Amino acid sequence: MPRIVAVWDLPVRVFHWLLVLLVVISFTTGKLGGNWLPWHFRSGYCILALVLFRIVWGLFGSDTARFSDFLHGPRKVVDYGRSLIRGAGMFHAGHNPLGGLMVVLMLVLLLVQATTGLYVDDDAGTRAPLADKASEAVVALFTRIHRININIILACVALHVSAALFYLLVKKDNLIAPMITGRKAVPDGHAAPAMSGVTSAAVILALAAAFVAWLVLVYPR
Amino acid sequence: MKKFAIALFCLAGFSISAHAQMKPEDAIKLRQSAMKLIGYNFGSIGAMVNDKKPYNKDEAIRNATRVEQLSGHPWEFFVAGSDKGETKAKSEAFKETDKFKAAADKLQAESAKLAQVANTGDLAALKTQFGATAQACKNCHDNFREK
Numbered sequence: 065m066p067r068i069v070a071v072w073d074l075p076v077r078v079f080h081w082l083l084v085l086l087v088v089i090s091f092t093t094g095k096l097g098g099n100w101l102p103w104h105f106r107s108g109y110c111i112l113a114l115v116l117f118r119i120v121w122g123l124f125g126s127d128t129a130r131f132s133d134f135l136h137g138p139r140k141v142v143d144y145g146r147s148l149i150r151g152a153g154m155f156h157a158g159h160n161p162l163g164g165l166m167v168v169l170m171l172v173l174l175l176v177q178a179t180t181g182l183y184v185d186d187d188a189g190t191r192a193p194l195a196d197k198a199s200e201a202v203v204a205l206f207t208r209i210h211r212i213n214i215n216i217i218l219a220c221v222a223l224h225v226s227a228a229l230f231y232l233l234v235k236k237d238n239l240i241a242p243m244i245t246g247r248k249a250v251p252d253g254h255a256a257p258a259m260s261g262v263t264s265a266a267v268i269l270a271l272a273a274a275f276v277a278w279l280v281l282v283y284p285r
Numbered sequence: 286m287k288k289f290a291i292a293l294f295c296l297a298g299f300s301i302s303a304h305a306q307m308k309p310e311d312a313i314k315l316r317q318s319a320m321k322l323i324g325y326n327f328g329s330i331g332a333m334v335n336d337k338k339p340y341n342k343d344e345a346i347r348n349a350t351r352v353e354q355l356s357g358h359p360w361e362f363f364v365a366g367s368d369k370g371e372t373k374a375k376s377e378a379f380k381e382t383d384k385f386k387a388a389a390d391k392l393q394a395e396s397a398k399l400a401q402v403a404n405t406g407d408l409a410a411l412k413t414q415f416g417a418t419a420q421a422c423k424n425c426h427d428n429f430r431e432k
Contacts, residue, residue, distance in 0.1 A: 098420030099413060187324065188422035189331035189415065196337070211432050284337075 069256035075265035112178035127257035134164025309367035316362035334412035349403035388425035
C-alpha cells in the first residue's frame with residue numbers, strides 16, 4: 065500500500081512559489097521600466113536572497129532539498145530519461161534526475177541574473193547599486209549578460225512548466241499538488257525522506273537577506 | 286557689392302548643402318555626443334533621486350535644463366546614409382520615421398516637465414518625473430537601438 069508522506073519541507077515550497085511570484089514581478093517591472101524600476105530592484109534583491117538561501121538549504125536542508133539527493137551523473141540522467149519514455153519513469157520522492165538538473169540550471173541562471181543586475185547601467189539615467197564599484201567594461205558586459213540571460217531564463221521557465229504539464233496530462237503524475245501541500249503517495253519499499261526544522265531555514269534566510277542588504281546598502285557607500 | 290552678394294549667396298548655398306550632405310560618420314558622432322551629454326546630465330539627476338549622491342537643487346535645475354535643451358538635438362543627425370557605420374541605431378529609426386519622431390517628441394515633452402519639476406525643488410516629484418522621462422528613453426531604446 066502506498067503511504068502519503070511529507071516529501072517537500074515548508075522552506076522548499078515557500079521558496080518555490082515566492083520565486084514564481086518574484087520572477088513574474090521582476091520580468092514585468094523590467095519590461096515596463098520608468099517608475100516601476102525601484103520595484104524591479106527590490107524584487108531582484110529578494111530573488112538574490114532566496115537563491116542564496118536555497119543554495120545553503122541544498123547543503124544542510126531536508127533530504128529532498130539537498131543537491132546530493134537530486135544531482136546525478138549523466139548516466140543516471142539518461143537512464144531516467146529512458147525509463148520515462150518506456151513508462152512512468154523510476155520513482156523519486158523528491159526531484160527526479162531530469163528535474164534536479166533543471167533546479168541547478170535555474171539556480172545558476174537566476175544567480176547570474178540577480179548578480180549582473182547589481183552592475184547594470186540602463187543608459188536611461190539609472191545605475192544599479194554596484195555599478196560604481198566596477199570598471200565601465202564590466203558594467204557594459206554585465207548589462208549585456210543581464211539582457212540576454214533573461215531570455216534563457218524564460219526558455220527554462222517554459223520548459224519547466226511544460227514538463228510539469230507533461231507529467232500531469234501524459235504521465236498522470238501530478239507534481240504540482242505536492243509542491244503546494246508538501247505531501248505525496250510513496251510506494252512500498254521507499255523510505256519517507258527526513259524533513260529538517262523550519263527554524264534553521266529561517267535563520268539561513270535571515271542571514272542571506274542580511275548579506276544582500278549589506279551588499280546593496282552598505283558596501284557601495 | 287553685387288559680387289559680395291553672389292559670394293554670400295554661394296556660401297549660404299554651400300553651407301545648406303553641406304548640412305544636407307553631412308558625412309554619415311560625422312552625423313553619427315554628433316548624435317552620439319548629444320546623447321552622451323543628455324546621459325551625463327540625466328544620470329546626475331538619477332544619482333540624486335536614487336540617493337547615490339546628495340540632492341542639490343541648483344545642480345538638479347542645471348541638469349534638467351540641459352536635458353530639456355539637448356532633448357531636441359540628436360534627431361537632426363539621423364541623416365540619410367547614417368544608418369550604416371559605427372552606430373547601434375536600428376534601421377527602423379530610418380524607416381518608421383513617424384514612430385521614431387513620436388518617441389523623440391515624447392522625450393522632449395517629458396524633459397520639459399522634468400525641468401519644470403526641478404525648479405520647484407520637490408525631490409519626491411522630481412523622482413517621479415525622472416521615472417517618466419527614463420521611460421521615454423527606454424521605450425525609444427527598446428524599439429530603435431540594438432542591445
